Amino acid sequence: MKVTICLTFCLLNALDVVSAKPLATRWPRDDGLNLSSENEDLVTNLPGQPNVDFRHYAGYVTVNEHNGRALFYWFYEAMTRPQEKPLVLWLNGGPGCSSVGYGATQEIGPFLVDTDGRGLQFNPYAWNKEANxxxxxxxxxxxxxxxxxxNDYEMLGDDFTANDSYTFLHKWFLKFPSYRRRTFYIAGESYAGRYIPELTELIHDRNKDPSLYIDLKGILLGNPETSTAEDWQGLVDYAWSHAVVSDETHKIILRTCDFNSSDPWSSDECSDAVAEVLKQYKEIDIYSIYTSVCSSNSLESSQLLMKRTSKMMPRIMGGYDPCLDNYAKAFYNRLDVQKALHVSDGHLLRNWSICK
Known part of the structure; x- marks a missing residue:
């Protein structure tokens, strides 16, 4: 099987994503579909949802009946001609961070979390313009x-994750049989640089069985971690080159740390110097080192800005909003939201966090 590898979000080019206005309202759409397992997961009353003309589904797929192990998904049909568009699986990294909280509602999904956690804004750059x-x-x-x-939580690792994701895909195809032979891509960022190759290899090896065949055409990695040693070295060098830590701390790390070794923290000097890097990153936003960190004041400022600008989002107004994680946490920890996404019965609240 020929698999194309594409780096740094080139799906945007491959699928020719361009901006667009929200589509006309026809929700829910009546096209005579029979009730099925997929319709049980149809999202019809998501609080604060913009008016759109595409279906989306959310819910659980059980990947291990005996242990009661289940993975949560959120699936958006393509905005137009979904039956002709490829299927893209998106994975965030961390490891341990939510693809729903980040990818779906902060980055490339059709709905972006609002600044008060009360609703959603339409994303004109959503990837489901050109893919499911x-x-x-x-x-x-x-x-x-x-x-x-x-005990399942003690088994976590890249292999465990890949096997569960593989099982998820085949069981998800039972819910959505029309996608069973669809052109398929896997995309993601950060630690998904590990998750995606593991899952890709599993699909490739098991595709030898025609009954398990998945039409995987390529993988897409954005800012991926592919080597733990290089990731640590890059984090340290970036901190030093941007004046997050001193020349002295950087020199100590270069002299005493071997990130390629099985135990890079065996040296007290190395351990202390790296701890200094991490300490400094706790004081600033590691993802946007020149902007403010989220605080109660910045939350209030963002909400005030929203009121003064007819609900234009701060990211559109002029850049990075450090409180996006807080907005997502507020939104997904609402009973009405969890009920709409088929996570809760509307009475028992599940504790959701953006990273574990």
Whole structure:
């Protein structure tokens, strides 16, 4: 099988994503579909949802009946001609961060969390303009995904995650059989640089069985971690080159740390110097080192800005909003939201966090 590898979000070019206005309202759409397992997961009353003309589904897929292990997904049909568009699975990294909280509602999904956690804004740059987008919270313990067997959480690792994701895909195809032979891509960022190759290899090896065949055409990695040693070295060098830590701390790390070794923290000097890097990153936003960190004041400022600008989002107004994680946490920890996404019965609230 020929698999194309594409780096740094080139799906935007491959699928020719361009901006667009929200589509006309026809929700829910009546096209004579029979009731099925997929319609049980149809989202019809998501609080604060913009008016759109495409279906989306959310819910659980059980990947291990015996242990009660289930993964949560949110699937958006393509805005137009979904039957002709490819299927893209999106995975966030961390490891242990939510693809729903980040990818789906902060980055490339059609709905972006509002600044007060009360609603959603339409994303004109959503990837489901040109693809059917499937966001998966994986592994268990991430977002709404869970296991009823405590020992499962002690088994977590890249292999475990890949096997659960593979099982998820085949069981998801039972819910959505029309996508079973669809052109398929896997995309993601950060630690998904590990998750995606593991899952890709599993699909490739098991595709030898025609009954398990998945039409995987390529993988897409944005800012991926592919080597732990290089990731640590890059984090340290970036901190030093941007004056987050001193020349002295950087020199100590270069002299005493071997990130390629099985135990890079065996040296007290190395351990202390790296701890200094991490300490400094706790004081600033590691993802946007020149902007403010989220605080109660910045939350209030963002909400005031919203009121003064007819609800234009701060990211559109002029850049990075450090409180996006807080907005997502507020939104997904609402009973009415969890009920709409088929996570809760509307009475028992599940504790959702953006990273475990």
């Amino acid at each position: 987008m499937l966001f998966l919270e994986s592994p268990i313990g991430v977002g709404f995904s869970y296991s009823n067997t405590t």
